[in-house]
Amino acid sequence: MKNLSERDQKHLWHPLTQHQTAAPRLGIVKAKGALIWDEAGNSYIDGIASWYTSMYGHCNPFITEAISKQMKGLDFVMFSGFTHEPAIELSERLVEILPDNQEKIFFNDNGSTAIEAGIKMALQYHHNKGEKRDTLIAFEEGFHGDTFGAMSASGLSSYNGPFEDFLLKVERIPVPRESTIDEVLEKLETILENNSCAAFVFEPLVQGAAGMKFHSAKGLDALIQKCQENGVIAIADEIMTGFGKTGKNFASDHLQRKPDIICLSKALTAGMFPLSITSCTQKVFDAFLSEEVAKGFFHAHTFSAHPIGCAAALAGIELLNSKEIVERRSYIENAHGYFASQIKSHQKVKEVRSMGVILAIDLDIETDRYGTLRDKLYHFFMDQGVNLRPLGNTIYVLPPYVITNEQLKKIYNVIKSSLEIV
Amino acid sequence: MKNLSERDQKHLWHPLTQHQTAAPRLGIVKAKGALIWDEAGNSYIDGIASWYTSMYGHCNPFITEAISKQMKGLDFVMFSGFTHEPAIELSERLVEILPDNQEKIFFNDNGSTAIEAGIKMALQYHHNKGEKRDTLIAFEEGFHGDTFGAMSASGLSSYNGPFEDFLLKVERIPVPRESTIDEVLEKLETILENNSCAAFVFEPLVQGAAGMKFHSAKGLDALIQKCQENGVIAIADEIMTGFGKTGKNFASDHLQRKPDIICLSKALTAGMFPLSITSCTQKVFDAFLSEEVAKGFFHAHTFSAHPIGCAAALAGIELLNSKEIVERRSYIENAHGYFASQIKSHQKVKEVRSMGVILAIDLDIETDRYGTLRDKLYHFFMDQGVNLRPLGNTIYVLPPYVITNEQLKKIYNVIKSSLEIV
Numbered sequence: 023m024k025n026l027s028e029r030d031q032k033h034l035w036h037p038l039t040q041h042q043t044a045a046p047r048l049g050i051v052k053a054k055g056a057l058i059w060d061e062a063g064n065s066y067i068d069g070i071a072s073w074y075t076s077m078y079g080h081c082n083p084f085i086t087e088a089i090s091k092q093m094k095g096l097d098f099v100m101f102s103g104f105t106h107e108p109a110i111e112l113s114e115r116l117v118e119i120l121p122d123n124q125e126k127i128f129f130n131d132n133g134s135t136a137i138e139a140g141i142k143m144a145l146q147y148h149h150n151k152g153e154k155r156d157t158l159i160a161f162e163e164g165f166h167g168d169t170f171g172a173m174s175a176s177g178l179s180s181y182n183g184p185f186e187d188f189l190l191k192v193e194r195i196p197v198p199r200e201s202t203i204d205e206v207l208e209k210l211e212t213i214l215e216n217n218s219c220a221a222f223v224f225e226p227l228v229q230g231a232a233g234m235k236f237h238s239a240k241g242l243d244a245l246i247q248k249c250q251e252n253g254v255i256a257i258a259d260e261i262m263t264g265f266g267k268t269g270k271n272f273a274s275d276h277l278q279r280k281p282d283i284i285c286l287s288k289a290l291t292a293g294m295f296p297l298s299i300t301s302c303t304q305k306v307f308d309a310f311l312s313e314e315v316a317k318g319f320f321h322a323h324t325f326s327a328h329p330i331g332c333a334a335a336l337a338g339i340e341l342l343n344s345k346e347i348v349e350r351r352s353y354i355e356n357a358h359g360y361f362a363s364q365i366k367s368h369q370k371v372k373e374v375r376s377m378g379v380i381l382a383i384d385l386d387i388e389t390d391r392y393g394t395l396r397d398k399l400y401h402f403f404m405d406q407g408v409n410l411r412p413l414g415n416t417i418y419v420l421p422p423y424v425i426t427n428e429q430l431k432k433i434y435n436v437i438k439s440s441l442e443i444v
Numbered sequence: 445m446k447n448l449s450e451r452d453q454k455h456l457w458h459p460l461t462q463h464q465t466a467a468p469r470l471g472i473v474k475a476k477g478a479l480i481w482d483e484a485g486n487s488y489i490d491g492i493a494s495w496y497t498s499m500y501g502h503c504n505p506f507i508t509e510a511i512s513k514q515m516k517g518l519d520f521v522m523f524s525g526f527t528h529e530p531a532i533e534l535s536e537r538l539v540e541i542l543p544d545n546q547e548k549i550f551f552n553d554n555g556s557t558a559i560e561a562g563i564k565m566a567l568q569y570h571h572n573k574g575e576k577r578d579t580l581i582a583f584e585e586g587f588h589g590d591t592f593g594a595m596s597a598s599g600l601s602s603y604n605g606p607f608e609d610f611l612l613k614v615e616r617i618p619v620p621r622e623s624t625i626d627e628v629l630e631k632l633e634t635i636l637e638n639n640s641c642a643a644f645v646f647e648p649l650v651q652g653a654a655g656m657k658f659h660s661a662k663g664l665d666a667l668i669q670k671c672q673e674n675g676v677i678a679i680a681d682e683i684m685t686g687f688g689k690t691g692k693n694f695a696s697d698h699l700q701r702k703p704d705i706i707c708l709s710k711a712l713t714a715g716m717f718p719l720s721i722t723s724c725t726q727k728v729f730d731a732f733l734s735e736e737v738a739k740g741f742f743h744a745h746t747f748s749a750h751p752i753g754c755a756a757a758l759a760g761i762e763l764l765n766s767k768e769i770v771e772r773r774s775y776i777e778n779a780h781g782y783f784a785s786q787i788k789s790h791q792k793v794k795e796v797r798s799m800g801v802i803l804a805i806d807l808d809i810e811t812d813r814y815g816t817l818r819d820k821l822y823h824f825f826m827d828q829g830v831n832l833r834p835l836g837n838t839i840y841v842l843p844p845y846v847i848t849n850e851q852l853k854k855i856y857n858v859i860k861s862s863l864e865i866v
Contacts, residue, residue, distance in 0.1 A: 026527055029536075032535070032536070033547060034535050034549055035548045035729060036524055036525075037523060037524050037744030037748050038740070038744045040732075040736070040737045047525060047526055048525065049526075049527050049528065050521045050526045051528070075747075076520060081516060094508060095474055096474055097498070097508070097716055098498060098716060099502075101459060103461075103469060103822075103833070104470050113456050114454070125455065126455060126456070126457045127455050127457060129459075131557075131718040132557065132718075134557065134745060135553075138591040142606075142607065149606040150606075168560070168742075168744060169592065170560060170563075171592035172591075184564075184567060184568040184571040185568075188578070188612055190592070190610055287746070294520060294752065296718040296745075302457075307457060310462075312462065317462065318460070320590075322460045322590060323555070323589075324495045324497060324554060325554055325718040327456075328717075330717070400525075
């Protein structure tokens with residue numbers, strides 16, 4: 023009998039994988055809390071919460087019970103012409119915790135499609151007002167997903183390579199740092215003058231796939247303000263940052279100017295169910311109201327507002343601000359800060375930064391995004407029982423909120439050891 | 445206390461809905477088998493299986509138990525670097541039942557993203573071979589989803605209106621009928637001569653959103669052959685037709701020439717979980733193998749190959765070819781045929797057609813896709829306790845396989861009555 027790693031190779035095509043050179047995939051059989059187990063019985067601390075989703079711990083019974091209950095009563099019904107309690111309640115809860123200006127909730131199934139809906143809303147917003155605006159503004163090195171619209175906003179060339187000629191028109195600006203705000207603002211002004219800009223799409227404060235890079239809240243505020251003054255719709259991609267990662271419920275909560283549209287997914291359902299949200303202001307929604315049917319938003323995914331996904335999301339939101347989770351979030355934030363101060367002067371470390379439960383360490387070495395050293399580090403961590411996935415020369419940690427103090431300490435220790443092998 | 449319909453209006457933005465003129469959404473509270481219930485206690489036969497998903501009946505315990513079991517053991521883990529039993533087993537089962545030439549299984553979350561992955565595979569397939577091919581071929585009135593890549597392949601203008609300037613390059617051909625095969629082939633040849641074509645994207649045999657329109661299998665075979673002879677990747681969109689709708693497991697099973705890529709979703713998980721598949725031949729997969737990392741397919745969705753979704757899909761496939769469901773499929777097919785012969789000569793009926801469990805009736809009247817008569821019919825059906833959603837002047841039925849004989853008879857009777865009010 024072949025094991026999972028062997029059987030995997032026959033018919034599966036994995037994402038982000040060069041199958042000719044990649045190591046065989048590790049067979050995972052069980053997950054609980056902050057741990058996952060492979061088929062040989064080894065456990066690993068899920069140091070990045072399975073791509074920032076499983077924040078309340080794997081197989082969290084509060085969420086699985088909510089799913090069980092929902093799927094026995096109303097498993098699924100189409101969301102055009104019909105509505106249901108889980109979607110309504112989720113919209114009510116989200117509007118309570120989202121920035122004040124967010125009023126309407128539109129549903130999709132994953133991060134990419136939340137961005138697609140956001141971009142389409144922005145383009146049609148102008149179209150409905152009789153304006154043709156055809157250009158997106160986005161940050162260098164942003165990442166927003168892998169469908170054509172989402173790819174257009176993304177600026178990471180390792181993902182877009184073969185598709186660059188097929189994308190929407192986009193103008194890029196660098197992220198603002200405290201010292202470069204005026205410079206970036208000037209670049210934005212030039213773009214606004216020379217183009218007909220529809221939307222500004224950005225990851226607020228933290229660029230995830232770029233390597234957990236931070237930028238200036240004050241600078242982002244200035245960019246959003248300039249865009250909004252020019253009628254450009256500001257779309258915050260909070261797919262990674264949403265639901266507590268940056269210390270507040272949403273990264274946008276660190277800003278003075280609020281985005282017109284916000285995209286959410288990942289931790290929304292604690293990774294239990296593919297669901298995403300594109301929320302927006304009343305002003306955006308109102309631009310689609312008309313006696314003309316065609317001015318409505320004719321965008322739909324079959325599984326929109328899936329009742330089971332909404333039930334999972336409601337359970338997740340209840341956990342997010344529970345006493346226990348708030349305490350864990352605070353503990354992790356402080357622990358990250360202390361660890362950062364310990365290793366920031368290590369000779370192999372170029373920069374350490376942390377915000378909320380996100381910790382990122384740039385190594386003072388050169389490596390490709392998918393290069394040999396990156397793989398060496400990845401396997402070193404796994405051999406020590408920790409799942410961390412370096413992005414180029416950046417090691418980052420984004421643990422489930424329920425990680426124990428000992429598990430967190432183990433991650434720090436393994437990172438310290440790894441500095442000796444690079 | 446407000447009811448669901450009233451609460452719905454505060455924060456929800458529904459797909460395919462002009463909120464200024466649409467009737468309030470009906471609050472659905474329960475579903476079981478072929479029935480759904482509203483908050484006032486009225487039941488409705490789900491005559492289109494909630495957009496062709498809930499084929500084994502709502503809240504089917506065989507599927508909900510598979511979900512329950514999976515989410516208690518391994519709820520979720522990222523699918524890059526890792527693998528798991530539900531994904532492996534699903535790939536094995538799918539390759540068994542898909543057309544013989546399908547060898548590799550790539551995962552996405554919904555129909556649109558399955559199409560995006562298919563289009564990207566086709567474009568990169570040529571790119572990796574050093575060829576720049578930039579044009580898609582697609583049918584007039586095709587529908588493939590609402591993200592930018594999927595919209596590009598779609599030819600229904602009611603969906604694409606404001607976005608037509610932002611799409612990939614596409615050349616359209618009419619669907620082949622028995623009498624027009626040569627004409628359509630000639631048009632295809634001209635396109636192949638004048639363009640650099642990457643892929644031909646089509647709904648095989650049945651165009652769903654266009655109004656359950658059928659076309660010639662022989663004609664489609666000829667088109668696929670011509671494309672493949674010219675190195676053009678044939679992408680079958682079986683998102684609606686897959687898993688038994690047309691009488692065979694897949695509509696492609698009616699063809700002699702097999703598609704290079706097949707897209708699946710909807711009934712894949714019986715509507716219980718957003719999951720989709722882009723399957724392909726070994727030849728397509730092999731074009732991505734290289735010592736160069738960048739020749740791999742750098743497309744990923746966070747929830748790829750979600751263990752819970754795979755478990756639901758495995759349960760669904762087991763039901764699909766169970767004795768009970770095979771019998772029901774056959775019963776429905778015969779009943780549709782009998783009903784079609786009964787009403788085909790009705791003076792209000794222009795054409796009746798059926799294939800597998802799909803029945804479509806074109807009325808001999810003019811109406812807009814979202815016009816008044818369409819709405820009148822929709823509300824007539826709902827008032828009689830049947831959920832049918834006419835597409836323009838086409839009434840169609842695509843019931844869950846588990847619909848009872850009495851429920852099916854009721855649908856036919858309600859359709860007969862509706863002919864008296866148009």
